[in-house]
Amino acid sequence: MPRYPWTDGPEYITQCPIQPGSKFSQKIILSSEEGTLWWHAHSDWTRATVHGAIIVYPKNGTKYPFPKPNAEIPIILGTFKLTVDHGKTYLLRIINAALHEALFFSIAKHKMTVVGTDAIVQYRGYYTPSSPPSLPHFPTYNDTNASVQVMAGLRSLADAEHPSNVPLSPSTKLIYTVSVNSFLCPNNSCAGPNGTRFSASINNISFQSPTIDILQAYYYNISGVYGDKFPSVPPLVFDFTADYLPLEYQTPENGTEVRVLEYNSTVEIVFQGTNLVAGTHHPMHLHGYSFYLVGWGFGNFDKNRDPLRYNLVDSPLQSTISVPTNGWAAIRFEASNPGVWFMHCHVERHLTWGMETAFIVKNGKHLEAQMLPPPSDMPPC
Template structure:
């Protein structure tokens, strides 16, 4: 595929080379996307935005398990660009992962870069998005990975499929909004609307033409591939009058369960089965934020329409019964229902013995800022360390042993312990800044507990680990107790994910095996928190021999 930017637009075309097992010929798929420059109108406002091929959301990448995908990105926009293939494991091939200044330097305006990677042992719904600045607000799209030929889904075969990408919309240039907030030392303005497939729905002004509609036939079953591409909001999603059955999370099959709503954090994907078995009519699908912390309230609800075939569009749709914005009980109960399929064909390979125990505290704070209008700025930290982005790609610095780019001394636990979720504290406990990474020997088994704190305010945090899936073995409210909580861990069929929510004022424990050498980013997927420094990276060392070692960098790796 070749991505091309023009003016305010990021445009791409893709060539996908698919080598199918047990086939006599390799399947070759070619997609050509031409440069289109246009204004996008939402909420009575038309403005130029950065997009892929002039589309918002961008084009879907279709592949099959075992395929090789080559994506050529050409940047004609005024911004530097990088693209992350969210959830693709990029085995030994961090060069194709995409986060700017972590695995690559960004693609400068007028330059190109080929993302070349294999899809190994994965099938389901993932997504791609810009991984620099706040550009993923409009630069994102779905990745649909089909199983190998002849391999069925481990759930009833749907009659049809559809993608639902949940997002946000700003009436102003999102980069200007973010920059303005940074200069003030305050959070940027929240979005003007939420969207479903780029459209806010009829609850917003001037949006009667901007409502997504999905037509269904009575009696048929539909696989809905749901992606949360929002920058800063966890979202509830529901369909009026219909239950849905969850069958996959983050491109991993799970034990099916039926629910009237789902919770999906930024970065996560959820596949559900919808049975069109209700009285033929028109039903609203809705998405609105889950916010159970004492922060800015955002009650905007995006609406789309589920339209039964043959029903007149004059019929008034029924509204969905979404959970309340602060429904913590629903959120916790929903998380408890998520379990790996753990079938012979799809086993849950949970590490049962642990080589390295990590405990990371999540903190928000206020630091002095001489250049900010308010004299202070908001910061975020892990183990009281605010991450400083380097000026050269960390993977390049690691591979070529370039000195003085980062330090390998990120602590396994916080320097200072306290009542993490007690009364809010105003002190930052001496928050430091630096580009500090944690080194893991190849094949190390890791248990990481992410603990929310009340340093400034408790809040939920969706964390994404690049290069890996992990098992969510435990979650709880309050302080993690190393003496009693591990006994409650689910080590049989815990959910396997690449992005997980840390509950407000609580903790989440994950486990993974560090068998993918390279430099791998881990960060909160709330863009505002990532901007404030809520991120770090792991350096996973090579193992024995070439099959356990990083691949060399491509010749067209963007320079810094």
């Protein structure tokens, strides 16, 4: 939504919650999106049932950069049955609306071509099972080769109609650890490990929601709502993916900190997974932007070695990327959309535990580079 974060949705980030019995009109401004999107509630775990699909078709006079399919079928993952005709091509618009799980999708004895993700139709890549299964064969929970095959095969088209504009010399470089953590409880009375309470963090800060939304506080210059000192690098450096880590590393700081970005600055973020409490994958999602996935790998990110292997030619453009278990992922984007934009893990329990933060992107000098004013019916705080 270019220059219009007011109806982006996340509570206490861009608006206060819509109260029972009240209403709020969500205005959606599209830019270059084309393909399959989805909408969902952004308050506690309500998106479990409050969600749906949005399909953006090509403009009149244009077409998809692939042969026209015989049929298009939107699928919000669950239990479904689809009858197809032999020899025909089907475009499946697959949406994972699950709260807590990454899902694999496969069709027995068939090859699938990825043609788009996150409403970005500029992909080439294939997934073919290593041996044709008689029944759908899914990777095991620890089958890293399956994820390597899928992720490594994704490339953007990078042609004249779908250029790849990867920032080559980022002006802002950030390293963000993403961790599952725990807090001590009185008398070890909580349900987490050793009587602790689960939490989660980015750069050891477990996000605490303010009492009014950050966007309103920023726009109207209301002090005391948030801090702007979110660390650029992990405050504590250790072997993030070691098998055994000291217990004292598990407790994060509470805070409501954001990162301020200059308009049109070019940004690189390296998400580093850790093995604190439980090493697991983290689908990191950035509101208001699409970004280029320039690199990823397992283990600890090496700032001297790993950037040499970045893909800066035809890297995929996405708005969500899964950080591998005990691994890392590097993204780049240009901060050209002013406003307040939420960034969080899309595993709902990790989000509610505190694996979230926000970027404030300043206005540019010209009117067309500045945030649009708020609507008149913003939900009151």
